[in-house]
Amino acid sequence: MTNAYDLVVIGSGPAGEKAAVKAAYFNHRVALIEREKVFGGAGIQTGTLPSKTLKETALYLSGVYNKGIFSINRELAGNAGIQDFMYRKNLVTHRAANEVERNLKRHDVTVYHGQAEFVDAHTLSVTSESGVKIVYAHHILVATGSYPFHPPAIPFDGVRVHDSDTILNIDRFPKSLCVLGAGVIGCEYATLFAAMGITTYVVNNSDKILGFLDHEIADGLVERMKNAGISILFNNGVGPFEVPADHDKPLTIPLQNGEVLHVDMFLFAAGRSGNIRGLHCERAGIAIGQRETIVVNAHYQTNVPHIYAVGDVIGFPALASISMEQGRVAVSHMFQTHDLENLSQIFPYGIYTVPEVSMVGLTEEQAKREGISYGTGYCYYRDTLRGEILGDQDNGFLKLVFETSTHVILGVHIMGYMATEIIHFGLCAVKDKRTLNEIIATVFNYPTLHDLYKYACYDGLGSLAGKKIKKAGEIKR
Ligand SMILES: Cc1cc2nc3c(=O)[nH]c(=O)nc-3n(C[C@H](O)[C@H](O)[C@H](O)COP(=O)(O)OP(=O)(O)OC[C@H]3O[C@@H](n4cnc5c(N)ncnc54)[C@H](O)[C@@H]3O)c2cc1C
Numbered sequence: 001m002t003n004a005y006d007l008v009v010i011g012s013g014p015a016g017e018k019a020a021v022k023a024a025y026f027n028h029r030v031a032l033i034e035r036e037k038v039f040g041g042a043g044i045q046t047g048t049l050p051s052k053t054l055k056e057t058a059l060y061l062s063g064v065y066n067k068g069i070f071s072i073n074r075e076l077a078g079n080a081g082i083q084d085f086m087y088r089k090n091l092v093t094h095r096a097a098n099e100v101e102r103n104l105k106r107h108d109v110t111v112y113h114g115q116a117e118f119v120d121a122h123t124l125s126v127t128s129e130s131g132v133k134i135v136y137a138h139h140i141l142v143a144t145g146s147y148p149f150h151p152p153a154i155p156f157d158g159v160r161v162h163d164s165d166t167i168l169n170i171d172r173f174p175k176s177l178c179v180l181g182a183g184v185i186g187c188e189y190a191t192l193f194a195a196m197g198i199t200t201y202v203v204n205n206s207d208k209i210l211g212f213l214d215h216e217i218a219d220g221l222v223e224r225m226k227n228a229g230i231s232i233l234f235n236n237g238v239g240p241f242e243v244p245a246d247h248d249k250p251l252t253i254p255l256q257n258g259e260v261l262h263v264d265m266f267l268f269a270a271g272r273s274g275n276i277r278g279l280h281c282e283r284a285g286i287a288i289g290q291r292e293t294i295v296v297n298a299h300y301q302t303n304v305p306h307i308y309a310v311g312d313v314i315g316f317p318a319l320a321s322i323s324m325e326q327g328r329v330a331v332s333h334m335f336q337t338h339d340l341e342n343l344s345q346i347f348p349y350g351i352y353t354v355p356e357v358s359m360v361g362l363t364e365e366q367a368k369r370e371g372i373s374y375g376t377g378y379c380y381y382r383d384t385l386r387g388e389i390l391g392d393q394d395n396g397f398l399k400l401v402f403e404t405s406t407h408v409i410l411g412v413h414i415m416g417y418m419a420t421e422i423i424h425f426g427l428c429a430v431k432d433k434r435t436l437n438e439i440i441a442t443v444f445n446y447p448t449l450h451d452l453y454k455y456a457c458y459d460g461l462g463s464l465a466g467k468k469i470k471k472a473g474e475i476k477r
């Protein structure tokens with residue numbers, strides 16, 4: 001049968017693309033179904049890539065990292081229009097989506113455009129403007145991702161009241177913005193709009209932002225966000241509101257604490273749900289979990305053994321970085337390629353706020369909770385030569401958590417310029433159980449920000465020995 005495949009993948013996001021090309025590389029007959037006309041899912045079209053590109057654009061236009069460190073000021077944000085702001089995001093998204101298409105072609109993956117749904121456990125229908133096609137599959141991989149949850153009380157209109165998809169299509173800058181939710185999406189967008197000089201409020205239902213971070217990093221980020229002019233309203237929420245017919249009138253948003261916010265635009269960033277609507281998983285007998293997710297085992301197999309699911313549709317951690325590896329692991333198990341049996345449980349988080357934050361391994365609170373005897377070491381960017389050259393504006397720092405008896409590094413936490421890049425040395429240190437002295441004995445290029453690691457190790461040893469020659473962050477301007 002021409003429409004029968006060894007594997008049919010549903011979704012062309014990072015999880016689906018990488019799984020499809022891996023299976024094809026190992027000579028299996030593969031098809032991929034994508035309902036959008038463009039490839040890449042949230043990874044390329046609506047999430048990771050566009051938001052990261054907008055952040056770089058905001059940094060460039062606002063010159064926030066250059067302010068006051070050269071004798072001339074480069075402040076372009078005031079003169080930039082929305083087209084200037086969106087230009088690079090659109091270009092990078094377009095190029096990356098085309099590359100997904102080329103990658104699928106190079107590997108001879110057959111692409112069907114249309115909405116996939118299960119007919120039975122081995123059969124899918126694909127519905128598009130041109131009709132319905134039926135495909136048969138020996139194995140099926142569901143990689144349909146997630147969508148922004150829409151609570152009924154929020155009047156989403158895609159013009160002034162947005163989710164993380166529609167905020168990418170604004171045709172003018174907001175005069176002011178209220179972001180609901182201080183999670184990853186909320187904090188990233190709040191800091192990039194604030195960098196563009198937009199009055200920004202963040203409303204969060206707890207007393208912390210990004211609860212999984214080490215407390216000193218989370219507190220540090222809150223301080224930097226406040227310094228950037230962002231008002232964070234903790235332990236708060238929003239009540240029902242309407243979009244006035246007159247678009248010159250502000251949105252009047254009632255807060256749970258009785259106050260009212262008057263803002264131009266609103267961004268909902270308080271959670272996502274799995275994309276299984278319309279898939280008819282029940283026809284294949286697939287077990288469903290909370291928030292519309294698919295339940296899988298350690299091999300990413302559902303309760304129906306030849307049907308696998310990976311990426312956001314299986315829930316936590318819902319990261320592009322992990323989704324693509326889950327896709328590869330699933331294919332390895334499916335076709336017994338024995339090259340990638342499972343994923344490391346130690347993986348980094350990268351949060352592309354201004355400033356960036358990144359972490360790997362245990363936080364200080366986790367070490368405490370687990371009864372580990374731990375020490376900490378710090379180094380501030382400004383205490384390194386590279387930090388001095390960059391004129392660090394963030395008061396950025398690196399924090400190590402290590403085991404006191406062995407000096408093994410358990411966790412690395414960074415807030416500052418390029419934190420999401422610098423973390424990878426820390427990832428290897430934590431994965432390989434490196435000690436403070438092993439890091440000190442490693443020669444780095446000089447001057448680089450990797451000196452942060454060395455001097456945080458010295459700082460940790462100094463704390464243990466009760467012999468601190470210089471306190472971390474001591475250099476003040
Ligand atoms: C604003 C934002 C910023 C983010 N930033 C980061 C980041 O910096 N780093 C990071 O690691 N992660 C980030 N993420 C998370 C990341 O984007 C997701 O984890 C990742 O895209 C999930 O990949 P996926 O392949 O599972 O799903 P998706 O990328 O969502 O792709 C799913 C695809 O399936 C298609 N599809 C769905 N249902 C059907 C159907 N029935 N038939 C046919 N096709 C279907 C969709 O159209 C879509 O193309 C961010 C997410 C958001 C929203």
Ligand SMILES: NC(=O)c1ccc[n+]([C@@H]2O[C@H](COP(=O)([O-])OP(=O)(O)OC[C@H]3O[C@@H](n4cnc5c(N)ncnc54)[C@H](O)[C@@H]3O)[C@@H](O)[C@H]2O)c1
Binds near residue numbers: 184210272350
């Ligand atoms: N850099 C990255 O890796 C990155 C960036 C963006 C998104 N993502 C992925 O996208 C996922 C979804 O992100 P998200 O930010 O939408 O969700 P989230 O779960 O990370 O954050 C939601 C936040 O909203 C708050 N909240 C929830 N309901 C609320 C309410 N009614 N009122 C006020 N506050 C409320 C929560 O306390 C939390 O702080 C993330 O979990 C992550 O996997 C990753």
